[in-house]
Amino acid sequence: DIQMTQSPSAMSASVGDRVTITCRASQGISNYLAWFQQKPGKVPKRLIYASSSLQSGVPSRFSGSGSGTEFTLTISSLQPEDFATYYCLQHNSYPHTFGGGTKVEIK
């Protein structure tokens, strides 16, 4: 099974900060990687698909990059509505696996 190691698990940041979250796959997954945002009590929302494609309607401050085993989600200028938990998902092979999540909190 492919393990997805997501870091950091939590972070404190201020509005306007640049935020970077990383997911490392235990083996190559090409670009079969998606990023999700989840707020408390809400359904996960897809932000990025195919590693770097921005979901329609998602602000352009979100971007994704990477291929193979290392992937990054970047928020260029953190906004108040971005405080949430973020997850990566590899869907290259079964079982699909999520990263452990990154909780972005207000500093």
Add this chain to the structure above:
Amino acid sequence: EVQLVESGGGLVQPGGSLRLSCAASGFTFSSYWMHWVRQAPGKGLVWVSRINSDGSSTSYADSVKGRFTISRDNAKNTLYLQMNSLRAEDTAVYYCARDDFNYWGQGTLVTVSS
């Protein structure tokens, strides 16, 4: 508008069974693979199972293999998850999701407790 609506969750004793349903609308259900994902209280997302478009192929997480069965009825636009031999660690909100993971249901809570 794409909609996925889960139902069937509830409180069940350890060792018991439950069947979840996910009613789909707003898209051609029979053309899409579908997934179940769960989230234990306060924990992260965990992929559970998937089924292909005609129901002929399935996959499962090791933690549920042999206990859970995913199925679908394309005539009824409905996805199912039959859960047997339930354990306390199966307690979670269960979400159905379309294969692109761009559409999710609102989730249904399964609590396994005596």
